[in-house]
Amino acid sequence: MVEPTARAGMIRAMRKKRAWLAVALIVLVALLGTLGWMASDYRLWIRFATWPQSADDPANARKFSPQVPIVYGDSPAPDTGQDLVIPQDVLEEAWDYAQSQQTYALLVSVNGELQFERYDRGANSRTPYNSQSLHKSLTAVMLGAAIYNGAIESEDQPASFWLEEWAGDPQRSGITLANLAYMEGGLERGRFAVSPFAPGARLFLTGHLAREALGTPMAAEPGAEYIWSNASVQALSIAIERAAGRPWAQLLRDWIWEPLGAGEAWVQLDRPGGNAQSFCCLISNGRNWLRIGELMAGDGVWQGRRLLPEGWVDRMTQGASTNSNFGMQLWRNEPYSPTQLRMSRPRLEVPRDPALAAPDAWYMEGHFSQRVYVVPSLGLVVVRFGKDRLDWDEAQMMNGLIGALKPPSSVSLSVTIPDHAFGERAAPRAPDYERRDNWARYPDGEETLAAEHAAGFYIHPTTWPGSEWNATVPDAAARPAVDAVVASQASVLDACCTVYAPRYRQAASAAVFDQRGNRDPAYGLAFTDIVRAFTHFAERTGDRPIVLLGHSQGALHAERLLSDVIASDDALRKRMAVTYIAGIPV
Known part of the structure; x- marks a missing residue:
């Protein structure tokens, strides 16, 4: 007959042995599972061990x-x-x-x-x-x-x-x-x-x-x-x-x-x-x-x-x-x-x-x-x-x-005189400046820039010789000439600014020489686009300094933007750092 104390010791020993067996079984199962998982994609482990260290070396x-x-x-x-x-x-x-x-x-x-x-x-x-x-x-x-x-x-x-x-x-x-x-x-x-x-x-x-x-x-x-x-x-x-x-x-x-x-x-x-x-x-x-x-x-x-x-x-x-x-x-x-x-x-x-x-x-x-x-x-x-x-x-x-x-950055324009007066036909649809494709330049990453980093607004010159008084912004044929002058002129600001350049319903080359009352309304229509684009630009760039650049027709719009929009707005006046107006007498 086993003494009660001895029996209790045997029970404790058996329990301890079972506990160790359970731990060993869990470890074994985990080990087998890991080995099985590794074996299911054994090439991964071989490649990891043998992968060449310098992938940019042709050797x-x-x-x-x-x-x-x-x-x-x-x-x-x-x-x-x-x-x-x-x-x-x-x-x-x-x-x-x-x-x-x-x-x-x-x-x-x-x-x-x-x-x-x-x-x-x-x-x-x-x-x-x-x-x-x-x-x-x-x-x-x-x-x-x-x-x-x-x-x-x-x-x-x-x-x-x-x-x-x-x-x-x-x-x-x-x-x-x-x-x-x-x-x-x-x-x-x-x-x-x-x-x-x-x-x-x-x-x-x-x-x-x-x-x-x-x-x-x-x-x-x-x-x-x-x-x-x-x-x-x-x-x-x-x-x-x-x-x-x-x-x-x-x-x-x-x-x-x-x-x-x-x-x-x-x-x-x-x-x-x-x-x-x-x-x-x-x-x-x-x-x-x-x-x-x-x-x-x-x-x-x-x-x-x-x-x-x-x-x-x-x-x-x-x-x-x-x-x-x-x-x-x-x-x-x-x-x-x-x-x-x-x-x-x-x-x-x-x-x-x-x-x-x-x-x-x-x-x-x-x-x-x-x-x-x-x-x-x-x-x-x-x-x-x-x-x-x-x-x-x-x-x-x-x-x-x-x-x-590249050919010279200047754009050679022929002049096609429209066969109708301004206003006799519907004006081209106004561009939506919330859409990036209505901009020749539209930077990303504005929210990360410091408050003192200047924002540039560039207005391109006349590049369109079409048969209407104003260009249509989605017209694919008009884009290369705009892109060419934007690349050659707006890029001068890249070192100082993030540069925005809107596509707009520019007055055609015929409007420059018109003496029959079509010039001013054609330029006026173009200016409405500039105002809307500038408003979008000003809101998007916060309180950062503004650099304004315009050439030829773009200079006329820049000059009018200063007098008609910026001069009467205290917040915009304070943001103006410099204006470049080129191609017209000032």
């Missing part, structure tokens, strides 16, 4: 694995013109700056003819580079190619038509392909850190890219916010692949690479036979990217063959509704602002370089200052690959090249 471009070829073979030399359109000293000056910024490759072409090709730091014409986010821009190009080739009907279709993972989701089912291309899909950016647990890093490391990208949490309603998100672009490429029924590398080859006659290039996969990383990591050389830029400069036509829908490049270069400097995976030169919205969650605005000296300029951007610049009006394409430089200045290199190609 590492082919070390990422697995990669599959788009095509093999040398990239043909670009076409070379008989004579340089850009003077050699201007090209050398651009190279001197690029070289000082640790550049590997710089290529310049005008109207498809090579002007300059130079390499440094051991690179040559065959050196492959990791394009980083330049692949994002190419994904937006591929959306246009998918539409042109009949795989997709419209960029406004819901992505869930092909992404069945989103079909039953009340938020994701409303995301359109255009939302994804404009970074307005609402998908979370994902914290990026050098960790396999950071969502932003996992997209680079995972062996299950579709699962990771399409499962990205939502941070906003579709179309409501600009959120820079790798997952948005990845989802877009997966939708294109599924719509076309072919893998990404094959689509790139069939729709872009082979028609361009481009050379060797590779895309990076999440696993053998898996998804290509379209948000990053297309491996290619400068010559191939120059051809892509030339395709874009030609509105999607290459050597007489159309590869993209007519007007698709214009669609890509339209500003996003939530970030006017961002198009479809590219950055726009206009409207200019001293800061550029890079992310909205978390919000990040970075200082912006001075404006490029061509309003229609835009560029594709990859991390580490990889660039493809395009100026369609000049036929100019510039490709730069190099080291990561936070002090890279877009304007310092580009504006010399642009200046060598």
Whole structure:
């Protein structure tokens, strides 16, 4: 018979043993679960351990694995013109700056003819580079190619038509392909850190890219916010692949690479036979990217063959509704602002370089200052690959090249006399200055500027020779001339001010010379637009100092604005810092 005290001790020992067994079992289950979770995406852990440290070094471009070829073979030399359109000293000056910024490759072409090709730091014409986010821009190009080739009907279709993972989701089912291309899909950016647990890093490391990208949490309603998100672009490429029924590398080859006659290039996969990383990591050389830029400069036509829908490049270069400097995976030169919205969650605005000296300029951007610049009006394409430089200045290199190609900033006007008196026909509709497209310059980031930072209001001169007494603001034919003088004249204020420049129903050139009573009412109608635009400008810029600039017709309106509006308003009078009135006697 067991003594009561001994029995109690045995019970305590058994309980203690069971407790330890329970703890051990929990630890074992947790360990097995962790090992199972790790094993379900074992490539993530292998990549994390073996990932090359310097992605901007060309020596590492082919070390990422697995990669599959788009095509093999040398990239043909670009076409070379008989004579340089850009003077050699201007090209050398651009190279001197690029070289000082640790550049590997710089290529310049005008109207498809090579002007300059130079390499440094051991690179040559065959050196492959990791394009980083330049692949994002190419994904937006591929959306246009998918539409042109009949795989997709419209960029406004819901992505869930092909992404069945989103079909039953009340938020994701409303995301359109255009939302994804404009970074307005609402998908979370994902914290990026050098960790396999950071969502932003996992997209680079995972062996299950579709699962990771399409499962990205939502941070906003579709179309409501600009959120820079790798997952948005990845989802877009997966939708294109599924719509076309072919893998990404094959689509790139069939729709872009082979028609361009481009050379060797590779895309990076999440696993053998898996998804290509379209948000990053297309491996290619400068010559191939120059051809892509030339395709874009030609509105999607290459050597007489159309590869993209007519007007698709214009669609890509339209500003996003939530970030006017961002198009479809590219950055726009206009409207200019001293800061550029890079992310909205978390919000990040970075200082912006001075404006490029061509309003229609835009560029594709990859991390580490990889660039493809395009100026369609000049036929100019510039490709730069190099080291990561936070002090890279877009304007310092580009504006010399642009200046060598631009015609004089003055606008030559013929005079067409309207065949009717002012007032016999309805006036053009008044522009709504709440809409950014009614401004040639409209800066972002105003709320972050110091109270002493000046705000500039520029009124352009007569640029319109049309057959009515006043220009119609939405008239696309009238815009290039306005943009040209705004770029050459308003830019003088960039160093001191954020500059606003309204498009307005300017009096036509015929009104300048009219002696039959049409001049004053035509100028009066134009002035009503100036007053409304200035009122919007004054409200938006708070109490900051005002710099007023007008030339020719714009000077007349500026002078009248001072006398009729500003002089009678104490608050506006106190804000006036300086007025420049040029082109008329004062």
